[in-house]
Amino acid sequence: AQSVTQLDSQVPVFEEAPVELRCNYSSSVSVYLFWYVQYPNQGLQLLLKYLSGSTLVESINGFEAEFNKSQTSFHLRKPSVHISDTAEYFCAVSPTSYDKVIFGPGTSLSVIP
Amino acid sequence: NAGVTQTPKFRVLKTGQSMTLLCAQDMNHEYMYWYRQDPGMGLRLIHYSVGEGTTAKGEVPDGYNVSRLKKQNFLLGLESAAPSQTSVYFCASGASGRNEQFFGPGTRLTVL
Numbered sequence: 001a002q003s004v005t006q007l008d009s010q011v012p013v014f015e016e017a018p019v020e021l022r023c024n025y026s027s028s029v030s031v032y033l034f035w036y037v038q039y040p041n042q043g044l045q046l047l048l049k050y051l052s053g054s055t056l057v058e059s060i061n062g063f064e065a066e067f068n069k070s071q072t073s074f075h076l077r078k079p080s081v082h083i084s085d086t087a088e089y090f091c092a093v094s095p096t097s098y099d100k101v102i103f104g105p106g107t108s109l110s111v112i113p
Numbered sequence: 114n115a116g117v118t119q120t121p122k123f124r125v126l127k128t129g130q131s132m133t134l135l136c137a138q139d140m141n142h143e144y145m146y147w148y149r150q151d152p153g154m155g156l157r158l159i160h161y162s163v164g165e166g167t168t169a170k171g172e173v174p175d176g177y178n179v180s181r182l183k184k185q186n187f188l189l190g191l192e193s194a195a196p197s198q199t200s201v202y203f204c205a206s207g208a209s210g211r212n213e214q215f216f217g218p219g220t221r222l223t224v225l
Binding site (some may be wrong): 009034041042043044045046049090099100101103104105106 | 117144146148153154155156157158161163169171203205209213214216217218219
């Protein structure tokens with residue numbers, strides 16, 4: 001079975017400061033990895049994903065995540081956050097041979113002006 | 114393209130009542146999913162479908178039934194609603210398990 005842990009339920013950070021949202025997963029098989037973002041009163045949107053190849057993946061709005069197989073982690077980082085980044089962030093894994101995705105509990109990022 | 118739409122957006126039920134939530138997608142996706150979102154628990158998969166006419170149980174299927182009679186529609190039914198089913202329900206679709214899932218705006222259900 002697979003599981004996803006997001007160690008921080010809430011992360012407050014000042015505007016223009018860097019942020020890291022942590023994600024660890026447990027799986028006995030190969031997985032695909034995802035970060036989704038949920039803005040207030042909306043559904044989830046894909047932020048970035050790792051399927052194969054380079055372990056560092058980037059999104060169009062400045063976020064990046066690095067797949068670390070030995071530590072089974074997929075932490076999300078941004079060097080300088082904006083007010084508009086305030087949202088709930090979900091890490092997710094999908095075993096390569098399965099049809100579904102397992103989501104973590106989420107991390108609420110609050111950017112303080 | 115409307116993407117993924119959900120009907121209704123809000124609903125209040127009394128214990129024991131039944132209802133059906135409708136999800137529709139116009140992206141010709143094979144895979145469709147129903148999740149519930151509760152505070153501190155993330156998204157939990159209720160049921161999913163890998164194609165027209167197929168359904169499978171997810172993590173929390175008890176108390177729910179689903180049907181996928183048409184490729185573009187995925188229905189979630191509650192036969193006898195309970196207060197524990199108060200939640201926000203999200204539908205999603207995707208081309209496959211490895212691809213991005215596209216989410217609807219959600220249905221907020223309250224069971225009194």
